[in-house]
Amino acid sequence: MAGRSLLHKLSPTTKVVFLLTTSLLALEIQDPKLNGLLLVALLACAVYLRIPRRVSLIFIRSGIIVGIALSISWLFFSQVGQPLYHIWDGFYIYSLAIPLTLSMLFRLWALLTSTMVFVVITQESEFIAGLRKLKVPYVLCLVFALVLRFIPLLVEEYDMIREAQMARALELEKIPLIPRMKHFMAIIVPWLVISLKRVATLSAAIDSRGFQVTGGRKRTFFHEPRISVADSVVVVALIGLFVTVVVLRTWFGYFVIVPGRL
Amino acid sequence: MGFFSFSIKTRDIVIAALCGAVNAVLQIISTFFTPIPGLSVLYPPSGFGAATAVWFGVWGWIGAILGTLFAAPYWGYSLPVALMFGILTPMEVLIAALIRRKLDPTLKNKRSLVLFVGAVVVLGTFLDALMGMFVSIYVGYYTPTLAFTVAIWPWWLADAVAAFVIGIFLLRTLTPYVKKIGLYYDGFFARKLAEK
Numbered sequence A: 001m002a003g004r005s006l007l008h009k010l011s012p013t014t015k016v017v018f019l020l021t022t023s024l025l026a027l028e029i030q031d032p033k034l035n036g037l038l039l040v041a042l043l044a045c046a047v048y049l050r051i052p053r054r055v056s057l058i059f060i061r062s063g064i065i066v067g068i069a070l071s072i073s074w075l076f077f078s079q080v081g082q083p084l085y086h087i088w089d090g091f092y093i094y095s096l097a098i099p100l101t102l103s104m105l106f107r108l109w110a111l112l113t114s115t116m117v118f119v120v121i122t123q124e125s126e127f128i129a130g131l132r133k134l135k136v137p138y139v140l141c142l143v144f145a146l147v148l149r150f151i152p153l154l155v156e157e158y159d160m161i162r163e164a165q166m167a168r169a170l171e172l173e174k175i176p177l178i179p180r181m182k183h184f185m186a187i188i189v190p191w192l193v194i195s196l197k198r199v200a201t202l203s204a205a206i207d208s209r210g211f212q213v214t215g216g217r218k219r220t221f222f223h224e225p226r227i228s229v230a231d232s233v234v235v236v237a238l239i240g241l242f243v244t245v246v247v248l249r250t251w252f253g254y255f256v257i258v259p260g261r262l
Numbered sequence B: 001m002g003f004f005s006f007s008i009k010t011r012d013i014v015i016a017a018l019c020g021a022v023n024a025v026l027q028i029i030s031t032f033f034t035p036i037p038g039l040s041v042l043y044p045p046s047g048f049g050a051a052t053a054v055w056f057g058v059w060g061w062i063g064a065i066l067g068t069l070f071a072a073p074y075w076g077y078s079l080p081v082a083l084m085f086g087i088l089t090p091m092e093v094l095i096a097a098l099i100r101r102k103l104d105p106t107l108k109n110k111r112s113l114v115l116f117v118g119a120v121v122v123l124g125t126f127l128d129a130l131m132g133m134f135v136s137i138y139v140g141y142y143t144p145t146l147a148f149t150v151a152i153w154p155w156w157l158a159d160a161v162a163a164f165v166i167g168i169f170l171l172r173t174l175t176p177y178v179k180k181i182g183l184y185y186d187g188f189f190a191r192k193l194a195e196k
Helices: A012-028 A032-049 A053-077 A097-121 A124-133 A138-167 A177-208 A229-252 B010-033 B044-056 B058-075 B079-088 B091-102 B110-139 B144-180
Strands: A083-088 A091-094
Touching (some): A012 A097, A053 A091, A053 A097, A091 A097, A138 B010, A138 B058, A177 B010, A177 B044, B044 B058, B044 B110, B091 B144
Antiparallel strands (some): A083 A091
């Protein structure tokens, strides 16, 4: 449902607010049940969007690798609550380690799903427009736009140089780790030289269009993101939910299983 | 003119953006070597960041922050988490930007090499790993026990090896080229481009 869903139709500003509030909510809640609920809600968005396989695989891979290590870390190294299971000499799994592990796992997956949903529903230009509407200085927006423009170009050039070096019998994958770093230079040096050459050309091109970093006249834009009623409702609901959670956690101790920890 | 009142030029922005993009691509490459979450055993951005900070000063450091922000989805970080990692962890890059005036950028003399290795490769990457542990504990990726007994050492080693091997190599090989094409910055905290 690329580009046609209700989430796609939201204003870029709403999408940036969605990313920020859902990420901060996941970090604010420590209770595994509620973090689980947040994860289910975000997964429902992901399912509704029918996210392409190539995109979801990147996030699933991160989720599995990071999730395994995170679980080991929290399950075996959290010494909170009472000793529950004896593993070996002087080494226990503690009673609160299990809910904490679940909470951290759901938190990680919620963060990943929120980012994945944002990446799928937001185009690069929309992201910049959303930041601009949130009154982020134009210079910063331009920097973000340039980085987004550079990344695919650089990836393409990196692949081209890597293939050229492979044609000269350099196969990095077959070289052990430390020598690999040394041979990596055969790719990185020409790649950087080509990239650095671009700086002078691009800055001259931007200057020739009358761009001024500071001062100058007020900028106007052909496309201005509009905030609809639906956008306002979503933004108010998200910010309201976040403020409620912060107040309940800070002053009433809700959503916490181990006080004093994030 | 006050210490921070230097004017920003278009070229500064383009350099920061380019450093950010290169850093992001290198970070994405690094994610293929992650045995522990957030920790790569091959981390070229550390060496690249140190070299760009010596060439471009503060713009190289801003590039390192941007790189972390844009590579965030590949590491499994969300935007607020990436901001924390981006600002707090590239300490070797910040230190390289701060000491750049005391260095010969080609590291040809012994004093410069010792200063670079001591301040950037050893101290900077250790601070990077330390801050990385604090952020990881804060967001819940590691427990304090795991962070300070196990995870900090490979993080430090991966960054230090990359800063040593890649950083020194890039500075020795590419500094003359960067100067030749007029991109090398002069002055403390990269206030103006150097004379060709």
